[in-house]
Amino acid sequence: MLLPLHSIAPARRILLYPREDGPAAFPSTSEAAAWLVERGVGVAVPTHVHEQRDNPWLELPDEVVPVDLEALPADFDLAVALGGDGTLLRASRWVADLDVPVLGINLGDLGFLSAYGREQIVEALADALAGRLSWEPRQRMQVEVLRRGERFGQETAVNDVYIKHGQIPRLLRLATRVGGHDLATYKADGLIVTTPLGSTAYNLAAGGPIVAPGTETFTITPICPHSLTLRPVVVSAHDGVDVTWVGPTGGEADAYLTVDGQWKIELERGDRIELRTCEQPLRLVPAQASVFQVLSAKLGWSGAGLGQDNANSTKK
Template sequence: MLPLKPIPPPRRVMLYPREDGPAAYGAATQAAASLTERGIAVVVPAHVHAKAGTDGLELPASAVGVEIDSLPDNIDLMIALGGDGTLLRGSRWVADMGVPVVGVNLGDLGFLSAYGREQLLEVIDDALAGRLAWEPRLRMAVEVHRAGELFARGTAVNDVYIKHGQIPRLLRLATRVGGHDLALYKADGLIVTTPLGSTAYNLAAGGPIVAPGTEVFTITPICPHSLTLRPVVVAADDGVTVTWAGPTAGVSDGYLTADGAWKIGLLLGDEIRMRAAEMPLRLVPAKASVFEVLAAKMGWSGY
């Protein structure tokens, strides 16, 4: 068990609703009204604030819209309203600021959210009473080096994957761990995931479910050419480096995606370096473990 850190009662709360669902805007309306009535300042992303008065979204006059890539430094808590994807997208913007994130699951499965759709007012009560606590979750720092120079950098809470583009050809991905050669993967692509992301694309590709709180990365090939190329779990401190090594003949393209939130096209020879980020995600964990969720919602209990 990871140590839980208490969250003091917040003075300013950011609401981050899913953008494409009326349920999220209804929840944001309810949460904003409840917080405002109790004297708590409410902020929402500027693109959400611009939709106030439409799609069932009603915000108090005091609610402030903020640009998502230049958030103020006095946000005390983010409440993500949606599914796991919404929580991950929201956490990308506040994790480096050390802002704790709590999720209210408005979807079906949900591994990450601490509260369900019927508990919206309960999470607000718990937050204002100081009953919330966060635990650290590993994030990934990602750099792309091109021709020996830093080309792009970002972070991932969930996963990074490298795949072919419009032309489906097997990629050759030379992979190193801690400075040592691991494998030359010949596959449609490669997924590198944190424990938090192990139940996402990694799971669908046949990778293992990894217990939250462990400091490891999982490397999972996507449709490998050889059955001997299997998922591998490595220490996050060692870091993972993947170089796009081919094919060198004919037309091919590839790209890198992190958390499904940012994407860049790759060139042959590009080197992707992944390591543990300095600042973890401060996540209010679900009361049920990931294994209890699997047992309850995917029939793992067997009875």
Template sequence: MSPKTVGIIAHTGKPGAAELVGQLRTEFGQAGVTAHLESATAALVGDTSNLTIAELGAEAELLIVLGGDGTILNVVGGLKDKITPVFGINIGSLGFLTCLNSSAYRQAVESIVSGKFAFSDRALLAVEVKQNGSVVIETLALNDAVISRGKISRLIRLRTRVNSESLTEFNADGLVIATPTGSTAYSLSAGGPILAPQSGVFVITPICPHVLTNRSVIVEDSSLIEVEASNAETPVYLTVDGRDPVLLEFGSTVSIRSSDKVLPLAMLPELSFFSVLRQKLKWSGSNV
């Protein structure tokens, strides 16, 4: 893929973001590639644009996202119906999902213009909240859906089913349902396994479970996962990809399945998933 039109979306709060946007526009212009800016990104560099993330995604063949993993998650949430391929440039702290650091922006432009990159199709979760038989919330997640307690430091009970069969009632701080992409995020910090991007599974990971035998459960990505709160007295919240939490009314059911959409995420040929793991998690091996 050698796109002729790209969109640039930056985390406007990151130091150096404005300079990087300007550098990329110059490089793409010299290469004959049209670069459009999302509205907040344009304002960052003193330009004007009325394009939302979704509108920019509809116009561009490829979205260049400047920031960290959270910035990419925010962009995916803003794309809505049309999922546009993403090329991430890291100006964040970790950057599992990004291709290169900001200092290598010329290499990024060269790779994009010459088409010397590949796409890893990342599974997305289709998340629905049903109340009295009606869908009241419907959204997509690249990383995870988290059902958790609120401000009160009290365990919550979550009845969980997989393909209509009872799994268990978790008595915990919450539950993380993650894609392979999200397995290196909240689920990992809660003790879950790392899943390869194309493993074709999801993971259900309890957060601080009271029953020590409650551990992560890996299910096929064709599964339907349903979660309901068991206790009306304790507030329960749904958070999707780290976005603002939503209070779930008692009696609501959170239904999670694989979306029919995927995110084409750009990867450089020389960087495999396992090489990224070694770098980001600082796995240096043993000298023994």
């Protein structure tokens, strides 16, 4: 499915969002900041990054300013995530509601979502300043927690949500409905519900399917289900998904809801989690290669000699 592309105007104010564990991304962040400042671009970094200016791996020009992510201004033309897919998703959570496009520069291994690699930092920034970038809309998920009929918490997921047991390893019973109809009561360590964008994250590790970008779906994947007949399910995002923690009722047990690995709350039995498609999408600068091409190239799906065999058969 082809997604609509929207042009991004030449960037004059950019937020750099490096991977949070420091040294792995700080040299690239320093390179990007210096290159942009030299060309008169306004550059900002999160406050927690700016406070580490004494780190030998981080050399920020004096012109780079700190910004509070909790009160992020909406005047950025672009957010640049320097790290892996997790970094891009964390950056997206802060800027998606502001309609700021996100560009990923992959500093890790797989990098399903990033448009550029480590060796392409200058190329990526040059494209941003020249107005050669475009963004695609990517579906997000609205998350509401209802407790005794009242809204207890609300968040938005770019990637996924999961309900999982806590310190006490008890199988959870999670009654799940789709479009107002019963789907299953999962007896498992937990349950993952993901957007297409997040299908290559925890969902993939748990045996869930990879979903093509642009499909308006949610994927429901049990974590270590008690019964092998409980399989991952792909449903229409427009139907919505409701998950209620119904058990176990005897003895001690705890469960937690986590959104994008960033927002976490402890659940009570009877809590209902309502998952709906979010009207405001993430604006993502897409990679040139599809997620399936990345999988083929980096996970060896194509096979050692498949390309040559295909070439030979074409010649015949």
